[in-house]
Amino acid sequence: MKWGVVTFPGSLDDRDALYSLGTVLGQHIVSLWHKDRDLKGVEAIVLPGGFSYGDYLRCGAIARVSPIMQNVVEFARAGGPVLGMCNGFQILCESGLLPGALVRNRSLSFVCEWARIRIETAHTRFTAGCEVGEILRMPIKHGEGCYVADEATLKTLEDKGQIVFRYVNEAGEITDTVNPNGALHNIAGVTNAQGNVVGLMPHPEHAVEALLGGEDGRKLFLSVLAR
Amino acid sequence: MQKMPTVTLQLALDHGLTADEYQRILNHLGRTPTFEELGVFSVMWSEHCSYKSSRRFLRQLPTTGPEILQGPGENAGIVDVGDGLAVVFKIESHNHPSFIEPYHGAATGVGGILRDVFTMGARPIASLNSLRFGAIDHPRTPYLIKGVVAGIGGYGNCVGVPTVGGEVYFDTGYNGNILVNAFTLGTVRTDRIFRARAAGVGNPVIYVGSRTGRDGIHGASLLASREFDAKSEELRPAVQVGDPFTEKLLIEACLELMQKDLIVAIQDMGAAGLTSSSVEMAGRGGMGIVLNLDKIPTREENIIPYELLLSESQERMVIVAKAGHEEEVKGIFARWDLQAVVVGQVTDDGLFRTQWHGEEVVRIPVSALTDDAPVYERPATPPVNLGQRQQLDIASLPLPSDCGQVLLRLLTSPNLASKEWVYRQYDSFVCGNTVVQPGSDAAIIRLKGTTKGVGISVDCNSRYCLLDPYRGGQITVAEGARNLAVSGARPVALSDCLNFGSPEKPEVMWQFQQAIAGMRDACLALGIAVVSGNVSFYNETEGRAIPPTPTVASVGILQDVTWHVTQWFKNPGDVIVLLGETHNELGASEYLATVHGMIAGAPPVLDLEMEKRFQHLCLQAAQERLFSSAHDVAEGGVAVALAEACITRPEGPFGAQVTLPGNLRPDVMLFGECQSRAIVSLSPDKLPRLEQLAHTHQVPYTILGKVGGTELSIASYLRVPAVALQHEWRTALARQLNI
Numbered sequence: 010m011k012w013g014v015v016t017f018p019g020s021l022d023d024r025d026a027l028y029s030l031g032t033v034l035g036q037h038i039v040s041l042w043h044k045d046r047d048l049k050g051v052e053a054i055v056l057p058g059g060f061s062y063g064d065y066l067r068c069g070a071i072a073r074v075s076p077i078m079q080n081v082v083e084f085a086r087a088g089g090p091v092l093g094m095c096n097g098f099q100i101l102c103e104s105g106l107l108p109g110a111l112v113r114n115r116s117l118s119f120v121c122e123w124a125r126i127r128i129e130t131a132h133t134r135f136t137a138g139c140e141v142g143e144i145l146r147m148p149i150k151h152g153e154g155c156y157v158a159d160e161a162t163l164k165t166l167e168d169k170g171q172i173v174f175r176y177v178n179e180a181g182e183i184t185d186t187v188n189p190n191g192a193l194h195n196i197a198g199v200t201n202a203q204g205n206v207v208g209l210m211p212h213p214e215h216a217v218e219a220l221l222g223g224e225d226g227r228k229l230f231l232s233v234l235a236r
Numbered sequence: 237m238q239k240m241p242t243v244t245l246q247l248a249l250d251h252g253l254t255a256d257e258y259q260r261i262l263n264h265l266g267r268t269p270t271f272e273e274l275g276v277f278s279v280m281w282s283e284h285c286s287y288k289s290s291r292r293f294l295r296q297l298p299t300t301g302p303e304i305l306q307g308p309g310e311n312a313g314i315v316d317v318g319d320g321l322a323v324v325f326k327i328e329s330h331n332h333p334s335f336i337e338p339y340h341g342a343a344t345g346v347g348g349i350l351r352d353v354f355t356m357g358a359r360p361i362a363s364l365n366s367l368r369f370g371a372i373d374h375p376r377t378p379y380l381i382k383g384v385v386a387g388i389g390g391y392g393n394c395v396g397v398p399t400v401g402g403e404v405y406f407d408t409g410y411n412g413n414i415l416v417n418a419f420t421l422g423t424v425r426t427d428r429i430f431r432a433r434a435a436g437v438g439n440p441v442i443y444v445g446s447r448t449g450r451d452g453i454h455g456a457s458l459l460a461s462r463e464f465d466a467k468s469e470e471l472r473p474a475v476q477v478g479d480p481f482t483e484k485l486l487i488e489a490c491l492e493l494m495q496k497d498l499i500v501a502i503q504d505m506g507a508a509g510l511t512s513s514s515v516e517m518a519g520r521g522g523m524g525i526v527l528n529l530d531k532i533p534t535r536e537e538n539i540i541p542y543e544l545l546l547s548e549s550q551e552r553m554v555i556v557a558k559a560g561h562e563e564e565v566k567g568i569f570a571r572w573d574l575q576a577v578v579v580g581q582v583t584d585d586g587l588f589r590t591q592w593h594g595e596e597v598v599r600i601p602v603s604a605l606t607d608d609a610p611v612y613e614r615p616a617t618p619p620v621n622l623g624q625r626q627q628l629d630i631a632s633l634p635l636p637s638d639c640g641q642v643l644l645r646l647l648t649s650p651n652l653a654s655k656e657w658v659y660r661q662y663d664s665f666v667c668g669n670t671v672v673q674p675g676s677d678a679a680i681i682r683l684k685g686t687t688k689g690v691g692i693s694v695d696c697n698s699r700y701c702l703l704d705p706y707r708g709g710q711i712t713v714a715e716g717a718r719n720l721a722v723s724g725a726r727p728v729a730l731s732d733c734l735n736f737g738s739p740e741k742p743e744v745m746w747q748f749q750q751a752i753a754g755m756r757d758a759c760l761a762l763g764i765a766v767v768s769g770n771v772s773f774y775n776e777t778e779g780r781a782i783p784p785t786p787t788v789a790s791v792g793i794l795q796d797v798t799w800h801v802t803q804w805f806k807n808p809g810d811v812i813v814l815l816g817e818t819h820n821e822l823g824a825s826e827y828l829a830t831v832h833g834m835i836a837g838a839p840p841v842l843d844l845e846m847e848k849r850f851q852h853l854c855l856q857a858a859q860e861r862l863f864s865s866a867h868d869v870a871e872g873g874v875a876v877a878l879a880e881a882c883i884t885r886p887e888g889p890f891g892a893q894v895t896l897p898g899n900l901r902p903d904v905m906l907f908g909e910c911q912s913r914a915i916v917s918l919s920p921d922k923l924p925r926l927e928q929l930a931h932t933h934q935v936p937y938t939i940l941g942k943v944g945g946t947e948l949s950i951a952s953y954l955r956v957p958a959v960a961l962q963h964e965w966r967t968a969l970a971r972q973l974n975i
Binding site: 018019021022024025028029058059060062063064065118119120121122123148150152212214215220221222 | 386389390393394395396479480481482484485488572573659660661662663664665666667668669670671673682684797798886
C-alpha cells in the first residue's frame with residue numbers, strides 16, 4: 010500500500026513515521042511536502058507529530074491553511090484513510106475533519122510516558138483489525154493533548170461510537186489517575202462519522218518494534234491493510 | 237551617524253579587561269582600538285572564549301585514540317563507530333543565564349549545543365543534561381527547577397531531538413549559582429564530516445538563520461566570565477531568547493545543504509556571536525575574513541556595529557561557501573523559509589576586518605584574538621582546612637537504630653529520589669532510537685541501519701570533588717565509564733564540562749588542577765579519550781564558589797545493541813550477586829550527609845586497575861547475555877542499589893531476599909560507597925559461568941540472595957515492602973518541591 014507522510018516545516022515524527030511504515034512494516038512510502046498541492050497518488054495519509062509551524066499560535070492553526078492540507082481535506086472527504094497522531098490530531102481538529110479540540114494538559118506540563126489505551130470501536134479504517142475492549146500500549150508525548158468538546162458534541166460522539174480510544178489502567182478501567190492530560194471522558198482519539206479519519210494523541214509509529222519497547226502500534230497501520 | 241564612545245583604559249576595565257590586557261591590545265594594534273575593536277577584544281579574550289586560565293591544564297588530558305576522529309578544538313568531538321558511521325558529541329554549560337532567567341537560559345543552552353553538533357554535519361539524535369540546584373528547601377529552588385526543566389523541554393521537544401537521560405542534584409553549594417550543562421550526540425557518515433575551517437580566498441561568507449537583535453550582548457564576557465552579586469539580576473537583558481522552530485528549520489536546511497558539495501566551512505554563532513564564529517573559522521584556517529556589516533539582517537533599525545558584532549541572538553550560522561554556489565545555498569535555505577545573505581568573504585591577509593557605511597571599523601590580526609590571546613598561570617593552593625575536613629572517625633558515629641528507616645530517608649532524599657517528575661517533561665521517544673529510556677544507569681540509543689548501539693551517561697559527584705578534587709575527578713570518569721559498562725556499552729570517549737568558581741582564587745585553581753589530574757589518570761587507565769567540552773569558571777555568588785563540579789558525559793559503543801542491560805530485576809528466582817569488594821569507608825557519602833548531617837571524610841578509594849578489570853568483566857558478561865540486570869553501586873551504597881533494582885522496574889516492583897556477609901559495621905556494608913561494585917541478577921544456571929569470568933578477571937564477588945516476594949529484606953538489618961518503597965521514592969521530589 011502506498012502511504013504518504015506529510016512534512017510540515019516543524020514536523021518531528023515524520024521521519025519516524027516513514028521509518029516505521031517503510032523499513033519496519035515494508036510499506037511503500039512517500040514524503041509529502043507542505044508547500045506542494047500534490048498527494049502523489051497515495052492510498053493513505055499520515056499527519057505526523059511535531060510543531061507544524063512552531064505552533065506558537067494555537068497548535069495546528071496555521072497548518073490548517075497550508076497548501077497540502079487542501080488536498081488532504083479533499084482526500085478525506087472522498088473517503089480516503091487519514092491518520093493524525095499528536096500534532097496530526099490537532100491539525101485534523103483545526104481543519105474540521107474531526108470534532109472537538111485539544112487544549113493544554115491540565116498539569117500545564119508536557120507529559121512523556123507509556124500509556125494504555127482501550128479500543129472503543131472497530132468501525133474505523135485504523136481499528137478494523139482490533140477487538141473492542143482490547144488494550145494497547147503506546148507512548149504519549151505532548152503539552153496540549155487535553156481533548157475537549159461541547160456537551161452536545163460529546164453526546165453525539167458517544168452515541169454514534171466515534172470515540173476510538175480512551176486512556177485506561179492495566180485492568181482496562183477508565184480512571185482519573187490514568188488520564189494523563191485531563192481529556193474529557195478520558196478520550197485519547199476520535200473518528201469522523203465515516204470512520205476513515207482517525208486522530209489520536211498517542212504515537213502508534215513509536216510502538217512498532219520490540220527493541221524500542223512495544224509493537225502494539227502496528228495494529229493501527231495493519232488495520233488499513235486488512236481491508 | 238551616532239557618535240561612538242572614546243576608548244579609554246576605564247572603558248576597557250568596564251568591559252571586563254584588565255589594565256595589563258588593555259596594554260597588550262595597544263601593543264597588538266600599535267594604536268588605540270576603536271569602540272568596536274574594544275568590544276571584539278573583550279569577548280575574544282574573555283575567560284569563556286579564550287580559556288586563558290585553563291588552557292595549560294586541558295592539554296594534560298588524553299585526546300586521541302584509534303577510534304577518535306576529532307578531539308577538542310572543533311565544535312564537537314567525533315568517534316568512529318565503524319560501518320562508515322561516526323558519533324559527534326559535546327557537553328556545554330549555560331549556568332549564569334539559567335540562574336538569571338531559568339526558562340530561556342536553559343532553552344538556549346539546548347539550542348547552542350544542538351548547533352555545535354549539526355554544524356559538523358551530524359543529525360542530532362540524543363540529548364542529556366546535568367542539572368544542579370541549591371538546597372531543595374531554598375526559596376528559589378522550585379522556581380529555578382520548574383523554569384529550567386520547562387525550558388529544556390520547551391526547546392528540546394520542539395526541535396525533535398529526544399532527551400534520553402541526565403542527572404539532577406541539590407546542594408546548598410549551588411544556592412547562588414545553579415548549573416545547567418547540556419549534552420547532544422549526533423550521527424554522521426564519516427565521509428560527510430564538516431569542520432569550521434575557513435579556506436579559499438574570495439569564497440563568500442554567508443549569514444543564515446534568524447536576524448540579529450540586541451539580545452545577549454556581552455553574554456560571554458560579562459555574564460559567563462564574572463562571578464555573581466546582588467546586582468546580577470540586572471543582567472537579564474544579556475540572556476538570549478530562543479526560538480526552537482527556527483532552530484528546527486536550521487537543522488533541516490543545514491543537513492540538506494551538507495548533502496551537497498557547496499560549502500567549505502560552517503559554524504554556529506554561539507558565545508560572542510558573529511565575532512567569535514568568524515574569527516575562529518579564520519583562525520583555524522589561517523585566513524582572514526572581511527565582513528560588510530551593512531548586509532547583516534537585523535530585527536530593528538539603528539543597531540550599531542558594536543551590537544552587530546557582539547549580539548548573541550540565537551539560531552544563526554555562518555557559512556563559507558564555494559564561490560559561485562551562492563544561489564544554490566540560498567535556494568536550500570529558501571525552501572525552509574530561512575534567509576541566507578552574503579555578508580563578506582575569505583581573505584589571505586590574516587586580518588579580521590569589518591566595514592560599516594564604507595568605513596573600516598575593525599581591523600585586527602586574527603592571531604591576536606586566537607593564538608596570541610593571553611594565557612595565565614594562576615597561583616594555586618589547597619584550601620586551608622581540607623586536611624581537617626577529610627578526617628572521619630567511623631567508629632565514633634552512632635549506629636542507626638532502624639536501617640529500614642535510613643533506607644527510606646535516603647531513597648526520598650532529593651538526590652536519590654526518582655527524577656520522573658523531571659524527565660516526564662521531556663520527549664524521549666522522537667527519532668525512534670531510544671532503547672533504554674531515562675531511569676537506568678545509562679541511556680541506550682540504537683544506530684539505525686546497523687546492529688550497533690551507543691550508551692551515554694552524565695556524571696559527577698561534586699561532594700567527592702569538594703573533599704578531594706583529585707579523587708573526585710578520578711571517580712567522575714570511572715563512574716561514567718562504569719555506568720556504561722554495567723549497561724553493556726564499552727566506554728570510548730567523553731566530553732567534559734568543568735564547572736568551577738573564580739580562577740583568580742588560588743583555592744579554586746588548585747581544585748581545578750587536581751580534578752584535571754584525577755580525570756587524566758582515570759582516562760589513561762581506562763583507555764578513554766576526552767574529545768570535547770568546555771570550562772565554566774566564575775560560578776560563584778557573593779564570593780562563595782560552588783563545589784568543584786567537573787561534569788563528564790561518557791559515550792560507549794555496543795557492537796550489538798541487544799547486549800544492553802538495564803538496572804532493574806526481571807525475574808523472580810534470579811540470583812543476586814554483588815560484584816566487587818566492600819571496604820570500611822563512609823567518607824563523603826550520601827548517608828553521612830543525609831543521616832548524620834556531615835560533609836566530611838575522604839571520598840572512597842579508587843583502584844583503577846581493579847576498576848578496569850571490573851568493567852571488562854561486566855562487558856564480557858553482557859556480551860554473553862549472562863545478566864538479567866546490572867546496576868552500579870553509587871550514592872547510598874548496596875542498600876540503595878538493591879532497592880533501586882527492586883523498584884525502578886517500569887512495570888512495577890519486585891522484592892528481594894538477601895544476606896550481606898562481612899564483619900564491617902552494618903551502616904558501612906549497607907550505605908558505604910566503595911567503588912568498582914555492581915548489583916547484578918541472573919538466572920541460576922548462568923551463575924557458574926559468571927563465577928568463572930569473575931575468577932579470570934580477578935574480581936571478588938558475593939552471592940547475596942534471590943529476586944522475589946513483595947519485600948526487600950536485607951539479612952536482619954531491614955525488611956520493607958517494595959511497593960511502599962517505590963511509592964515514597966517516586967513521589968518524594970514533587971512533594972518536597974511542593975509542585
